Amino acid sequence: MPTANIAGRDIALNDEGFMTEPTQWTEEIGTFLARQIGIDPLTEEHWKVIRFLRSDFDAQGETATLRRVSTVAGIGTKDLYTLFPGKPARKMAYVSGLPKPKGCV
Amino acid sequence: MKRLLVLGAGTAGTVVVNKLRPRLDPAEWQITIVDQDACHHYQPGYLFIPFGIYRRRDVERPRRDFIPAGVEMVLGRIEEIDPQAQRVTVAGGRHLDYDYLVIATGTHPDPSQTPGYEGAAVGDGIHQFYTLDGAVALYERLKSWEGGRLVVNIMEFPFKCPVAPLEFTFLADWWFRERSRRDKVEIVFATPMSEVFTKPVAARHLTGVLESKEIAVETDFYVERIDADAGALVAYDGRELPYDLLVTVPVNLGAEVVARAGLGDELNHVPVDKGTFLSTQHGNLFAVGDAAALPTSKAGSVAHFSVEVFAENFPRYVEGLEMLERFDGHANCFIESGFGKGLLIDFNYDTEPLPGKYPLPGIGPFSLLQETVTNHWGKMMFRWVYWNLLLRGREIPLPAEMSMYGKER
């Protein structure tokens, strides 16, 4: 299992660079990860998404899908594509230190 | 008298009452099942209708034929579920009180979730085969279609029978080749996922099959709306995919009544314990089959395997005993690939579909993730098995728990 030193801590990552220990995540790490994928700075809108993803993961044990973010948190899918361009589901999870959402089988 | 109420007499609900009636003492238990209409559909058969392989009559039977003696069948739309009052209301105002409730209302295609879809005219070239009427209309369209670009797309995950759109694509390729029209047809398969299937080993095999059939693939294509006037799918990232004929898998939603009762997730599927199907909210409520939010396929095979587990557990649960069996997420799907061949995948929550052999005494072995004639016959035989064994809760030589026997890592 590869690790990386981020913000002075050893962080466990998988082959694709996603954090594997969600509890190691801090806002500082989130900011760092966002910069890795070209999102800089993280605005209040980004943080709203990240906070929802984090708290929903605590409650559900799974990373929210785009549809879940739009229905439950009320942040539209179009906006998610603007905030996290290209592949928002992956990018949101990556920045939030969570596994990528499984598009259930 | 204790009352068990089952909502939905599709695959899962029908197997539930067939398995539980013999296990629950008729002197103590009253069992009631509700469905909105009188006709049971063999939904896997919808796939074959656009190609004229099955007709309407091949996939319809009266529901009552599959409901055992000693179970009351109520016909009517379920309008309200009140988990506090333990009461369900059916259209016309009839109340059904229960001690235990099993939700088996499935999941269904809902075009209204995609802007531009619902308002589109019939002649706009937008089709789907996830309902019987839709499959029949597509049969009529294919018969006279001159050719052009056929786009097969998936709107949202999860949806029932995750391999059905791939199968449709394979069969379309075969069908046009048989008629010497393949050169007039470009086929594109578009999915919101990054791969053609959610599990890596199977995705690799299936990508190979798509390539060999010259089917183009568009990944990460998450549809925002249909532009019916222009004849194009528009994705959230701005990409546009023009079609002459669109065959879509609309967003699948669980029953609206589940959502109104506050029992559903963002797609109206019911959150349950993935091993026992007990609701995460109510101790006297279970959800089985497609209605449940489970991290495995929404498929008839899953409905069948999971109900076997549920039927073992339920009589113990109501006695206050521990539920001993836990569902492992076992799914088993034939994938029809055209030219009289098919593939087979077998997997569960923890093990992705792998290549190898699937043993079946007397008939098998079937080859996993490989196109064979035997797999095609397995798929075609399944309809007989469905009507005669599966729905009636009879023994099928397919164990509920997945086995690693024959699989290759």
Ligand SMILES: Cc1cc2nc3c(=O)[nH]c(=O)nc-3n(C[C@H](O)[C@H](O)[C@H](O)COP(=O)(O)OP(=O)(O)OC[C@H]3O[C@@H](n4cnc5c(N)ncnc54)[C@H](O)[C@@H]3O)c2cc1C
């Ligand atoms: C095109 C297609 C191909 C498929 N191919 C395969 C395959 O090859 N293999 C496989 O294993 N599976 C396949 N499936 C999936 C399979 O058909 C379903 O997974 C299975 O039927 C699920 O059973 P269920 O009981 O959960 O839901 P269903 O069988 O859909 O039953 C739900 C029932 O609830 C009733 N209902 C819903 N809401 C209400 C209400 N408000 N009031 C009253 N009644 C209500 C409905 O009328 C319905 O009868 C396919 C499905 C489709 C559409």
